[in-house]
Amino acid sequence: MNILDVVNLNIWDVQTGKGIVYSSSFQLKQGSCLAIVGESGSGKSVTCRAIMRLTAPSLRQSGDILFKGNNLTRLSEKEMRKKRGRNLCMILQNGMSAFVPSRVVGAHLKETLAEHFGWSQYESERKMKYAMESVLLTHPADVMNKYPHQLSGGMLQRIMIALALVLEPDIIIADEPTTALDTISQFEVVEQLIKLREQMGCSMILVSHDLGIVKKIADHVLVMRNGNIIEKGTVQAIFSEAQHEYTKYLVSTKAALSNHFKKVMGEEQLC
Template sequence: MNIVEVENLKVWDTRTGKVIIHDSSFQVKQGSCLAIVGESGSGKSVTCRSIMRLNKAWLQQSGTILFKGENLNQLTEKEMRKKRGRNLCLILQNGMSAFDPSCVIGVHIRETLQEHFGWNTREIERKIKNAMESVMLKNPQDILNQYPHELSGGMLQRIMIALALVLEPDLIIADEPTTALDTISQYEVVEQLIQLRERMGCSMMFISHDLGVVQKIADEVMVMKDGAIVERGDIQSVFSEPEHAYTQYLVSTRLELSNHFKKLMQEGL
């Protein structure tokens, strides 16, 4: 069964008439992780923001986006707001842009959870602290009293993952969640996302240009170039026998980097 079915998605810039996404069709299976890969400007993030209906005001979209059988393109903004967070959860590339810089983290979290569940403050604090501890964030109370700029990128990402744990959405969209992080934080965040999926059994869309991370987390992969899907399939077959020239280029570049790194390590020993 598919949790998401996208048919003939087209996104264009109303100011210039330029088409950004060309007639895309794809599915996300229930409980699986679909990775979208491609270089910057290939249309990965715009595709995912189309599902959330969070693209810039001047970007228009058409086509069918079925989420659990319901066409999201036909919902009002008020109806979409109810779905965001509770059913569809977006984890952004830059944790700083996900939180209101003018208030402490705890305020943002309380408002989000009250909006969707109507829990009292004590219930919210208990649930979010448990979730924060489960993603290895120490002293959750201190963190809740801090402003976004006082926390590292890795911590902000983990707070978003903790919030997702409490919200228990059906679909998590992670938009390049490791790009702005150092290597150790990248590893930790990917591990947390894998555990999140295992714990909740939710579906996931994972956007990245890092094929190593994609190989670790995804079941299926979709390759985008210039706003079009050029290849898709299960992770093993696409990576071991890529058909499209662009996918072949991505995979060979990744292998080259990997071999170069191994060679450097051997020389260092």
């Protein structure tokens, strides 16, 4: 059963008339993880923002986005706001952009939970503290009293994951969640995303250029290039039986980098 059906999605810039995404159609199965991969500018992130109806003011979109059979494109902005966070939760590439810089992060978290659940400040704080501890954030009360610039990128990503744990959305959209992080933080965030799926049984859309992460998390893969979907299939099919030359190039490049890394690490261990 599909929890999300994207049908004939087109996105274009009204100022230039330039197309960005062309007749894109795909499905997200209940409880599965769909990875969207491709080079920068292929249309991955803007597709995710279109699902959330958060595209830039200069962009327009057409097509249907069906969430549990309901067409999100026909909802008013007020109705869509109720869906964001509670049903569709987005973890952004840059954690800093998810929070208001002039307010402590706890204020944002409590406001979001009050909007969707009507909880008291005490109840929201209690639930957030528990969720933050579960994603390995120590001293959650102190963390919530800090401003975004006082926290690392990895901590901000884990705070967003903790918020998702409390919101329990139907779909989590993770847009390049590890790009701005160091290697150790990348590993921790990937582990937390896997744990999030296991705990909640939610569906997930993962945008990533890192095929190693895709292979570890995703069930199905969508390959985009220049605004077009050029190939889609299971993780196994994409990594071992890719049909399109561009997909084969992406997979072979990842394999070459991985082999080089292993070779370098092996030589260092011998020294």
